[in-house]
Amino acid sequence: xxxxxxxxxxxxxxxxxxxxxxxxxxxxxxxxxxxxxxxxxxxxxxxxxxxxxxxxxxxxxxxxxxxxxxxxxxxxxxxxxxxxxxxxxxxxxxxxxxxxxxxxxxxxxxxxxxxxxxxxxxxxxxxxxxxxxxxxxxxxxxxxxxxxxxxxxxxxxxxxxxxxxxxxxxxxxxxxxxxxxxxxxxxxxxxxxxxxxxxxxxxxxxxxxxxxxxxxxxxxxxxxxxxxxxxxxxxxxxxxxxxxxxxxxxxxxxxxxxxxxxxxxxxxxxxxxxxxxxxxxxxxxxxxxxx
Amino acid sequence: xxxxxxxxxxxxxxxxxxxxxxxxxxxxxxxxxxxxxxxxxxxxxxxxxxxxxxxxxxxxxxxxxxxxxxxxxxxxxxxxxxxxxxxxxxxxxxxxxxxxxxxxxxxxxxxxxxxxxxxxxxxxxxxxxxxxxxxxxxxxxxxxxxxxxxxxxxxxxxxxxxxxxxxxxxxxxxxxxxxxxxxxxxxxxxxxxxxxxxxxxxxxxxxxxxxxxxxxxxxxxxxxxxxxxxxxxxxxxxxxxxxxxxxxxxxxxxxxxxxxxxxxxxxxxxxxxxxxxxxxxxxxx
Numbered sequence: 001x002x003x004x005x006x007x008x009x010x011x012x013x014x015x016x017x018x019x020x021x022x023x024x025x026x027x028x029x030x031x032x033x034x035x036x037x038x039x040x041x042x043x044x045x046x047x048x049x050x051x052x053x054x055x056x057x058x059x060x061x062x063x064x065x066x067x068x069x070x071x072x073x074x075x076x077x078x079x080x081x082x083x084x085x086x087x088x089x090x091x092x093x094x095x096x097x098x099x100x101x102x103x104x105x106x107x108x109x110x111x112x113x114x115x116x117x118x119x120x121x122x123x124x125x126x127x128x129x130x131x132x133x134x135x136x137x138x139x140x141x142x143x144x145x146x147x148x149x150x151x152x153x154x155x156x157x158x159x160x161x162x163x164x165x166x167x168x169x170x171x172x173x174x175x176x177x178x179x180x181x182x183x184x185x186x187x188x189x190x191x192x193x194x195x196x197x198x199x200x201x202x203x204x205x206x207x208x209x210x211x212x213x214x215x216x217x218x219x220x221x222x223x224x225x226x227x228x229x230x231x232x233x234x235x236x237x238x239x240x241x242x243x244x245x246x247x248x249x250x251x252x253x254x255x256x257x258x259x260x261x262x263x264x265x266x267x268x269x270x271x272x273x274x275x276x277x278x279x280x281x282x283x284x285x286x287x288x289x290x291x
Numbered sequence: 292x293x294x295x296x297x298x299x300x301x302x303x304x305x306x307x308x309x310x311x312x313x314x315x316x317x318x319x320x321x322x323x324x325x326x327x328x329x330x331x332x333x334x335x336x337x338x339x340x341x342x343x344x345x346x347x348x349x350x351x352x353x354x355x356x357x358x359x360x361x362x363x364x365x366x367x368x369x370x371x372x373x374x375x376x377x378x379x380x381x382x383x384x385x386x387x388x389x390x391x392x393x394x395x396x397x398x399x400x401x402x403x404x405x406x407x408x409x410x411x412x413x414x415x416x417x418x419x420x421x422x423x424x425x426x427x428x429x430x431x432x433x434x435x436x437x438x439x440x441x442x443x444x445x446x447x448x449x450x451x452x453x454x455x456x457x458x459x460x461x462x463x464x465x466x467x468x469x470x471x472x473x474x475x476x477x478x479x480x481x482x483x484x485x486x487x488x489x490x491x492x493x494x495x496x497x498x499x500x501x502x503x504x505x506x507x508x509x510x511x512x513x514x515x516x517x518x519x520x521x522x523x524x525x526x527x528x529x530x531x532x533x534x535x536x537x538x539x540x541x542x543x544x545x546x547x548x549x550x551x552x553x554x555x556x557x558x559x560x561x562x563x564x565x566x567x568x569x570x571x572x573x574x575x576x
Contacts, residue, residue: 030371030389053311123310126352126394131362135355160370160390171351 015072015244018118019092020056021046023101027055027121028161033067033181034108037121040091053121056091057181060109065253066191067181068117069245073260074152074180076241080234081148083141084176086119086164090246115246119178128163129208130173135165137172139214140223142207145177147227149205150274151267152183153198158206175208184260191253199263204275220280228271235268297326299405302384303398303419304334304360304391306344306353316343318353318395320415321360321387322408323379329408330378332360333416341420356395360387433478433549434464437520440553441476444560448476454513455499463496469567472514475500476560478549479538481531482524490534493519497542516563517544520556527551 024037036058041051059065075088093113101111130136149157156162156179165173184190185198215223242257250257267274304319318341319334334357335341337350344350363369364378372386381400388397405411438445448467452460453475465476479493480486497517504512519538527548528535538546547556 026389028389028392030386123307124394126355127390127392131355131358164393165355167348167351169347171347173351173355 015076015088015090016042017090017092017115018042018051018054019044019046019094020097020116021049021051023104024053026106031161033057033060033064036107038091038118040089040118044092044094054089054091054118055086055121056116056118058093058109058111058116059114059249059252062191062253063187065249066184066255067187069249069253069255069260070183070187070190071117071180072245072249073241074154074183075177076244077152077234077237077264078148078177078180080237080241081230083145083148084166084174085180086122086176086178089118089120091116091118114248122164125164125166125176126173127161128165128173128175128178129158129160130163130165130175131209133210133213133217135173136210136214137168137170137174139210140218141175142211142214143218143220143223144227144230145175146205146207146211147224147271147275148177148231149183149207151231151264151271152180152205153185153202153267154180154183154205155186156182156206158208163208184263191255195255196259196263199267202267202274215280221277224275224277224280225272228275228277231271232268235265238264296404296406297324299324299327299403299408299411300381300384300400301403301405301415302388302400304332304353304356305396305398306349307394307396308343308349315396316341317420318344319357320412320419321384321397322403322405322412322415323381323384324405324408325379325381327408328379330364330383331408331412332357332364333412333420334360335420339421352394356391363387433480433520433522436522436549437464437476437478437556440520440549440556441560442557444557444564447564448474453500454503455496456502456505458503461496461499463500467564467567468570469564470569470571472516472563472567473500473503474560474563474567475515475517475544476520477517477544478520478522479534480522481528481534482522486531486534490537494538494542497544501543516566517542518556518559518563519544519546520549521546522550523548 018040020038021041022039024039027035027037035055038054038056039051040054041048057068057071059068072088075085078085093111093116095113098111098113101107133139136142145157162179164176164178166176167173181187184195185202189195189198238261242261299322301320301322303317305315306318308314308316319332321332323330334353335344344353367377368374369383369386370390376382384400388399391397448465450465452462453466453473455461463475464478467474475497477493479489501515521535523531535546538544545559547559549556
């Protein structure tokens with residue numbers, strides 16, 4: 001099987017293709033990529049209409065394509081590492097649907113026919129980040145996600161809506177990693193010549209609040225090292241994940257997939273030096289925090 | 292001189308029960324005015340019950356959003372919004388509408404003629420979220436206190452309407468239909484701002500019930516025994532004694548303080564029940 005067909009077959013297994021059927025209005029009109037709520041079907045002729053509701057990030061130029069690659073690569077790696085994310089899909093947009101969108105003044109950008117990125121819409125969540133430590137059903141998730149974001153050089157996890165919260169029976173919330181479009185030091189940097197250099201020098205990722213409290217309360221250095229191991233277990237899967245990305249996104253973004261593989265492997269090998277777990281080695285950490 | 296009025300707007304926070312079917316429950320209100328430089332929100336709290344909001348599965352989401360919105364208000368800053376836009380402006384709330392897109396959403400801005408914002412926020416909340424007007428809320432509270440005073444006797448009374456003038460129904464707090472008479476139990480807050488109006492309404496109701504034998508197509512009159520529990524000022528009747536006297540004189544009722552004369556109120560209710568006799572159905576057996 002030639003490499004292109006191999007990629008398509010793999011994508012079919014891990015990243016399903018669905019088809020945009022009916023627009024249902026803006027999802028987050030204030031955010032950068034302005035995703036839309038779109039009913040999508042499994043069949044290109046929509047015989048299974050109305051399908052299901054998805055949140056679709058439409059491809060918008062070179063940085064937009066970089067953002068979609070970032071979504072597919074980072075979301076898939078997070079899922080392999082056992083994090084809760086939204087279910088990712090590749091969304092096919094027909095000429096007719098694109099024309100209809102472009103005829104509407106409701107779209108602040110031009111929609112092109114082809115492949116876009118979508119996640120299944122969830123109506124059982126609220127936008128994060130959590131405000132206080134007591135909101136967290138599983139506080140260690142904050143540290144684990146911070147370590148994974150550091151590996152992926154995610155620059156905006158702390159922003160409202162980039163995590164989602166799902167209530168548990170205790171009334172506290174589990175974290176869902178909801179937006180991975182600004183990994184690789186951000187979409188603009190990702191599709192620039194500076195990407196490799198920036199990824200090599202990037203420091204720790206910003207975290208949602210309560211990181212220090214979670215680290216002190218849950219055995220900081222050990223927790224970080226465990227999370228690093230978890231991240232490293234995904235390194236052998238990097239190639240598979242890169243193969244999930246539609247060919248046209250690589251072309252539009254002008255990003256070399258080989259460079260993406262290289263920077264991820266390189267950062268995974270240096271996570272101890274980047275995260276310095278030892279610096280969290282504080283006797284009586286819980287009280288030290290308040291001193 | 293006419294008092295100065297400011298322009299206010301409000302919006303309603305709704306908890307989305309079922310997104311597909313567009314089913315939602317109001318869970319809070321926001322009230323703001325740019326002229327008055329004022330903006331506040333009021334959400335349901337953990338000790339308040341709102342039909343349709345489950346304490347385990349729904350309330351945590353509402354409380355999370357309440358804390359977020361309050362934090363944005365106190366910092367005068369919201370995600371993705373320039374610092375120039377302050378919470379007392381419509382633009383701020385339109386932006387919040389674009390951010391709250393999950394379990395809790397907020398309506399568009401609506402107009403309101405608000406005179407006292409602090410009071411208005413609470414009234415709006417009661418009206419929109421709990422579905423009660425001020426009067427209904429007071430009435431509900433007094434009803435609860437009077438029933439507590441009656442103790443086990445309360446089960447003998449029913450809610451609803453009795454026949455009044457011209458055979459038309461009159462809604463009363465509680466009633467008992469005996470063979471010899473009808474017993475009415477009512478309640479009124481004599482310490483409240485609207486005490487005179489509420490007293491007049493109460494006396495009017497009692498008068499209409501007493502006139503049950505009058506009017507066209509009505510030929511028999513049933514005696515009415517009325518017991519009224521009232522709430523007085525914290526130190527006892529203080530300038531509102533005339534209202535109590537009015538209830539006794541014109542309403543021909545026994546009026547007793549629900550906090551200081553609990554025992555007497557229960558005794559009077561028992562006496563009235565004895566005098567009214569068993570329900571007609573029991574007589575026939």
